[in-house]
Amino acid sequence: MRKKGRKLTNHLTYVLLTVNMMIWGLNTVAIKVLVEHFPPLTMQSMRIFFAGCLVSSILYLRREWKPMALRDWKWIFGAMIFGVVGHHSFLATGLSLTTATNGAIILALVPLTTTLLSFLLLKDRLTWLRSVGIALGFTGVALVVLNGGESLQQSATGDLYMFGAMFSQALSFIFIKKATDTLDAKQVTAVMFSIGSFCIFLLSLLLHPAEAGALADGSPGVWAILLSSAVIATGLGHMFYNSAIPRLGTGQTAIFINLTPFFALVGAVIFLGESMVWTQAAGFLFIVAGVFLGTGALDHKRPSIESGAWKSSRKGTDI
Structure with a gap:
Protein backbone atom coordinates (compact mmCIF):
# COMPACT_ATOMS: atom_id res chain seq x y z
CA MET A 1 0.00 0.00 0.00
CA ARG A 2 2.85 2.37 0.83
CA LYS A 3 4.50 1.72 -2.52
CA LYS A 4 1.20 2.30 -4.34
CA GLY A 5 0.66 5.56 -2.46
CA ARG A 6 4.14 6.75 -3.36
CA LYS A 7 3.46 5.93 -7.01
CA LEU A 8 0.24 7.95 -6.98
CA THR A 9 2.08 10.86 -5.36
CA ASN A 10 4.74 10.75 -8.07
CA HIS A 11 2.09 10.77 -10.81
CA LEU A 12 0.47 13.84 -9.24
CA THR A 13 3.86 15.51 -9.03
CA TYR A 14 4.41 14.82 -12.76
CA VAL A 15 1.10 16.51 -13.58
CA LEU A 16 1.80 19.50 -11.35
CA LEU A 17 5.32 19.88 -12.76
CA THR A 18 3.89 19.95 -16.28
CA VAL A 19 1.44 22.66 -15.19
CA ASN A 20 4.33 24.54 -13.59
CA MET A 21 6.32 24.42 -16.84
CA MET A 22 3.26 25.72 -18.68
CA ILE A 23 3.09 28.65 -16.24
CA TRP A 24 6.79 29.35 -16.72
CA GLY A 25 6.39 29.25 -20.48
CA LEU A 26 3.40 31.60 -20.40
CA ASN A 27 5.41 33.88 -18.12
CA THR A 28 7.54 34.77 -21.15
CA VAL A 29 4.35 35.87 -22.89
CA ALA A 30 3.32 37.83 -19.78
CA ILE A 31 6.63 39.70 -19.70
CA LYS A 32 6.24 40.52 -23.39
CA VAL A 33 2.87 42.11 -22.55
CA LEU A 34 4.28 43.95 -19.54
CA CYS A 53 9.13 39.27 -0.59
CA LEU A 54 6.92 36.20 -1.03
CA VAL A 55 9.75 33.64 -0.77
CA SER A 56 11.39 35.52 2.12
CA SER A 57 8.10 35.68 4.03
CA ILE A 58 7.50 31.96 3.64
CA LEU A 59 11.02 31.16 4.85
CA TYR A 60 10.61 33.50 7.82
CA LEU A 61 7.26 31.97 8.84
CA ARG A 62 8.76 28.48 8.58
CA ARG A 63 11.85 29.61 10.48
CA GLU A 64 14.10 28.14 7.79
CA TRP A 65 16.61 31.00 7.60
CA LYS A 66 20.20 29.91 8.12
CA PRO A 67 23.17 32.17 9.01
CA MET A 68 25.36 32.80 5.96
CA ALA A 69 29.15 32.81 5.97
CA LEU A 70 31.31 35.12 3.88
CA ARG A 71 31.91 32.25 1.44
CA ASP A 72 28.14 31.92 0.94
CA TRP A 73 27.81 35.61 0.13
CA LYS A 74 30.54 35.34 -2.49
CA TRP A 75 28.62 32.73 -4.49
CA ILE A 76 25.24 34.40 -3.90
CA PHE A 77 26.63 37.71 -5.17
CA GLY A 78 27.75 36.09 -8.41
CA ALA A 79 24.41 34.30 -8.79
CA MET A 80 22.55 37.55 -8.14
CA ILE A 81 24.60 39.58 -10.64
CA PHE A 82 24.15 37.07 -13.46
CA GLY A 83 20.90 35.31 -12.56
CA VAL A 84 18.85 38.34 -11.48
CA VAL A 85 20.40 41.62 -12.62
CA GLY A 86 21.89 40.33 -15.86
CA HIS A 87 19.24 37.78 -16.85
CA HIS A 88 16.15 39.83 -16.04
CA SER A 89 17.52 43.12 -17.40
CA PHE A 90 18.46 41.49 -20.71
CA LEU A 91 15.18 39.53 -20.76
CA ALA A 92 12.88 42.53 -20.39
CA THR A 93 14.90 44.72 -22.76
CA GLY A 94 15.12 41.95 -25.33
CA LEU A 95 11.39 41.21 -25.28
CA SER A 96 10.68 44.90 -25.83
CA LEU A 97 12.59 44.67 -29.12
CA THR A 98 11.91 41.17 -30.46
CA THR A 99 9.05 38.67 -30.53
CA ALA A 100 8.16 36.32 -27.70
CA THR A 101 8.60 33.48 -30.22
CA ASN A 102 12.24 34.34 -30.89
CA GLY A 103 12.82 34.93 -27.19
CA ALA A 104 11.41 31.55 -26.20
CA ILE A 105 13.50 29.69 -28.77
CA ILE A 106 16.74 31.44 -27.75
CA LEU A 107 16.04 30.76 -24.06
CA ALA A 108 15.73 27.07 -24.93
CA LEU A 109 19.53 27.09 -25.21
CA VAL A 110 19.96 27.46 -21.43
CA PRO A 111 20.50 23.71 -20.72
CA LEU A 112 23.08 23.37 -23.50
CA THR A 113 24.94 26.53 -22.51
CA THR A 114 25.01 25.39 -18.88
CA THR A 115 26.46 22.05 -19.98
CA LEU A 116 29.16 23.85 -21.96
CA LEU A 117 29.99 26.20 -19.07
CA SER A 118 30.09 23.28 -16.64
CA PHE A 119 32.66 21.63 -18.89
CA LEU A 120 34.75 24.81 -19.16
CA LEU A 121 34.52 26.01 -15.54
CA LEU A 122 33.70 22.93 -13.45
CA LYS A 123 35.54 20.33 -15.56
CA ASP A 124 32.37 18.26 -16.04
CA ARG A 125 32.50 15.45 -18.57
CA LEU A 126 31.73 16.43 -22.19
CA THR A 127 31.29 13.44 -24.51
CA TRP A 128 31.27 13.58 -28.28
CA LEU A 129 27.49 13.04 -28.24
CA ARG A 130 26.99 16.09 -26.04
CA SER A 131 29.36 18.09 -28.25
CA VAL A 132 27.17 17.25 -31.25
CA GLY A 133 24.11 18.33 -29.24
CA ILE A 134 25.67 21.70 -28.38
CA ALA A 135 26.55 22.27 -32.05
CA LEU A 136 22.97 21.42 -33.09
CA GLY A 137 21.55 23.79 -30.50
CA PHE A 138 23.57 26.79 -31.58
CA THR A 139 22.84 25.99 -35.23
CA GLY A 140 19.16 26.19 -34.32
CA VAL A 141 19.59 29.65 -32.80
CA ALA A 142 21.39 30.81 -35.96
CA LEU A 143 18.35 29.72 -37.99
CA VAL A 144 16.04 31.63 -35.66
CA VAL A 145 18.02 34.87 -35.66
CA LEU A 146 18.72 34.83 -39.41
CA ASN A 147 15.11 34.18 -40.42
CA GLY A 148 14.77 36.88 -43.03
CA GLY A 149 15.93 40.34 -44.00
CA GLU A 150 13.02 42.28 -42.51
CA SER A 151 13.05 40.35 -39.26
CA LEU A 152 16.81 40.64 -39.05
CA GLN A 153 16.62 44.45 -39.27
CA GLN A 154 13.74 44.77 -36.81
CA SER A 155 14.72 42.32 -34.09
CA ALA A 156 18.45 41.57 -34.33
CA THR A 157 19.19 43.82 -31.35
CA GLY A 158 16.39 42.22 -29.33
CA ASP A 159 17.65 38.74 -30.19
CA LEU A 160 21.12 39.77 -29.03
CA TYR A 161 19.68 40.89 -25.69
CA MET A 162 17.80 37.58 -25.42
CA PHE A 163 21.06 35.72 -26.04
CA GLY A 164 22.55 37.78 -23.21
CA ALA A 165 19.61 36.80 -20.97
CA MET A 166 20.12 33.14 -21.82
CA PHE A 167 23.89 33.22 -21.27
CA SER A 168 23.57 35.16 -18.00
CA GLN A 169 21.12 32.63 -16.60
CA ALA A 170 23.29 29.70 -17.64
CA LEU A 171 26.34 31.31 -16.02
CA SER A 172 24.37 31.98 -12.83
CA PHE A 173 23.75 28.23 -12.48
CA ILE A 174 27.48 27.76 -11.81
CA PHE A 175 27.34 30.17 -8.86
CA ILE A 176 24.02 28.77 -7.62
CA LYS A 177 25.47 25.25 -7.59
CA LYS A 178 28.27 26.47 -5.33
CA ALA A 179 25.95 28.50 -3.07
CA THR A 180 23.53 25.62 -2.53
CA ASP A 181 26.29 23.31 -1.37
CA THR A 182 25.82 24.88 2.07
CA LEU A 183 22.48 26.74 1.85
CA ASP A 184 18.91 25.78 1.04
CA ALA A 185 17.93 26.68 -2.54
CA LYS A 186 14.90 28.65 -1.36
CA GLN A 187 17.04 30.88 0.83
CA VAL A 188 19.50 31.47 -2.01
CA THR A 189 16.59 32.40 -4.28
CA ALA A 190 15.08 34.74 -1.68
CA VAL A 191 18.36 36.62 -1.15
CA MET A 192 19.02 36.82 -4.89
CA PHE A 193 15.57 38.21 -5.62
CA SER A 194 15.51 40.70 -2.74
CA ILE A 195 18.94 42.26 -3.39
CA GLY A 196 18.86 41.79 -7.17
CA SER A 197 15.53 43.62 -7.56
CA PHE A 198 16.99 46.63 -5.73
CA CYS A 199 20.03 46.60 -8.05
CA ILE A 200 17.79 46.49 -11.15
CA PHE A 201 15.80 49.44 -9.81
CA LEU A 202 19.01 51.45 -9.30
CA LEU A 203 20.08 50.52 -12.83
CA SER A 204 16.73 51.75 -14.19
CA LEU A 205 17.14 55.07 -12.33
CA LEU A 206 20.64 55.44 -13.73
CA LEU A 207 19.74 54.65 -17.35
CA HIS A 208 16.15 55.92 -17.53
CA PRO A 209 15.49 58.33 -14.63
CA ALA A 210 12.38 59.83 -16.26
CA GLU A 211 10.62 56.44 -16.36
CA ALA A 212 10.61 55.78 -12.60
CA GLY A 213 7.01 56.90 -12.13
CA ALA A 214 5.61 55.15 -15.20
CA LEU A 215 4.31 52.18 -13.18
CA ALA A 216 1.58 54.41 -11.75
CA ASP A 217 0.05 54.67 -15.23
CA GLY A 218 -0.60 50.93 -15.53
CA SER A 219 -4.18 49.69 -15.76
CA PRO A 220 -5.59 47.24 -13.18
CA GLY A 221 -5.44 44.46 -15.76
CA VAL A 222 -1.75 45.01 -16.50
CA TRP A 223 -0.98 45.20 -12.77
CA ALA A 224 -2.83 41.92 -12.30
CA ILE A 225 -0.52 40.34 -14.92
CA LEU A 226 2.55 41.75 -13.14
CA LEU A 227 1.47 40.47 -9.73
CA SER A 228 0.48 37.06 -11.13
CA SER A 229 3.85 36.77 -12.87
CA ALA A 230 5.69 37.66 -9.66
CA VAL A 231 3.67 35.58 -7.19
CA ILE A 232 2.55 32.55 -9.21
CA ALA A 233 5.29 32.04 -11.83
CA THR A 234 8.37 33.37 -10.08
CA GLY A 235 7.60 32.93 -6.38
CA LEU A 236 5.32 29.91 -5.94
CA GLY A 237 6.58 28.26 -9.14
CA HIS A 238 10.10 27.94 -7.82
CA MET A 239 8.92 26.91 -4.38
CA PHE A 240 7.03 23.98 -5.90
CA TYR A 241 9.87 23.06 -8.25
CA ASN A 242 12.26 22.86 -5.29
CA SER A 243 9.84 20.64 -3.36
CA ALA A 244 9.55 18.21 -6.30
CA ILE A 245 13.27 17.45 -6.36
CA PRO A 246 13.42 15.21 -3.24
CA ARG A 247 10.36 13.30 -4.48
CA LEU A 248 11.50 12.57 -8.04
CA GLY A 249 15.24 13.16 -8.02
CA THR A 250 17.36 15.75 -9.78
CA GLY A 251 17.38 14.22 -13.27
CA GLN A 252 13.67 13.44 -13.58
CA THR A 253 12.68 16.87 -12.28
CA ALA A 254 15.03 18.78 -14.56
CA ILE A 255 13.73 17.04 -17.70
CA PHE A 256 10.48 18.98 -17.31
CA ILE A 257 12.27 22.31 -17.84
CA ASN A 258 12.60 21.41 -21.51
CA LEU A 259 8.81 21.84 -21.82
CA THR A 260 8.99 25.56 -20.98
CA PRO A 261 9.99 26.85 -24.47
CA PHE A 262 7.22 24.77 -26.06
CA PHE A 263 4.53 26.36 -23.87
CA ALA A 264 6.04 29.80 -24.47
CA LEU A 265 5.80 29.27 -28.24
CA VAL A 266 2.19 28.09 -28.00
CA GLY A 267 1.32 31.04 -25.76
CA ALA A 268 2.92 33.53 -28.15
CA VAL A 269 0.81 32.19 -31.03
CA ILE A 270 -2.47 32.04 -29.06
CA PHE A 271 -2.29 35.17 -26.91
CA LEU A 272 -0.05 37.49 -28.94
CA GLY A 273 -1.03 36.39 -32.43
CA GLU A 274 2.58 35.77 -33.42
CA SER A 275 3.33 33.41 -36.27
CA MET A 276 6.16 30.95 -36.70
CA VAL A 277 8.02 30.79 -40.01
CA TRP A 278 9.70 27.62 -41.19
CA THR A 279 13.20 28.77 -40.16
CA GLN A 280 11.99 29.30 -36.59
CA ALA A 281 10.32 25.88 -36.52
CA ALA A 282 13.46 24.25 -37.91
CA GLY A 283 15.62 26.11 -35.42
CA PHE A 284 13.43 24.99 -32.54
CA LEU A 285 13.67 21.36 -33.67
CA PHE A 286 17.47 21.68 -33.89
CA ILE A 287 17.55 23.05 -30.34
CA VAL A 288 15.26 20.31 -28.98
CA ALA A 289 17.45 17.64 -30.58
CA GLY A 290 20.52 19.41 -29.25
CA VAL A 291 19.11 19.53 -25.71
CA PHE A 292 18.43 15.78 -25.65
CA LEU A 293 21.92 15.02 -26.92
CA GLY A 294 23.84 17.80 -25.22
CA THR A 295 22.44 17.43 -21.70
CA GLY A 296 22.84 13.65 -21.62
CA ALA A 297 19.09 12.89 -21.64
CA LEU A 298 19.76 9.93 -23.96
CA ASP A 299 22.78 8.71 -22.05
CA HIS A 300 21.01 5.74 -20.43
CA LYS A 301 24.17 3.72 -20.02
CA ARG A 302 25.56 6.18 -17.47
CA PRO A 303 22.56 7.27 -15.41
CA SER A 304 24.69 8.40 -12.50
CA ILE A 305 26.34 11.11 -14.57
CA GLU A 306 24.20 14.22 -14.75
CA SER A 307 24.80 17.16 -17.03
CA GLY A 308 25.72 20.54 -15.67
CA ALA A 309 22.31 21.83 -16.78
CA TRP A 310 20.48 19.17 -14.75
CA LYS A 311 22.64 19.75 -11.69
CA SER A 312 21.99 23.45 -11.86
CA SER A 313 18.31 23.19 -12.69
CA ARG A 314 17.52 21.52 -9.38
CA LYS A 315 18.39 24.74 -7.61
CA GLY A 316 15.16 26.38 -8.64
CA THR A 317 16.49 29.38 -10.55
CA ASP A 318 14.18 31.94 -12.17
CA ILE A 319 12.67 31.68 -15.74
Missing part, protein backbone atom coordinates in the same frame (compact mmCIF):
# COMPACT_ATOMS: atom_id res chain seq x y z
CA VAL A 35 7.18 45.56 -21.45
CA GLU A 36 4.65 47.05 -23.85
CA HIS A 37 3.00 48.92 -20.94
CA PHE A 38 5.84 49.52 -18.46
CA PRO A 39 9.51 50.52 -18.74
CA PRO A 40 11.33 47.14 -18.95
CA LEU A 41 13.88 47.60 -16.15
CA THR A 42 11.52 49.32 -13.72
CA MET A 43 8.89 46.65 -14.30
CA GLN A 44 11.38 43.82 -13.74
CA SER A 45 12.63 45.35 -10.51
CA MET A 46 9.07 45.44 -9.12
CA ARG A 47 8.22 41.94 -10.36
CA ILE A 48 11.32 40.37 -8.83
CA PHE A 49 10.88 42.41 -5.63
CA PHE A 50 7.37 41.00 -5.09
CA ALA A 51 8.64 37.46 -5.72
CA GLY A 52 11.50 37.98 -3.27
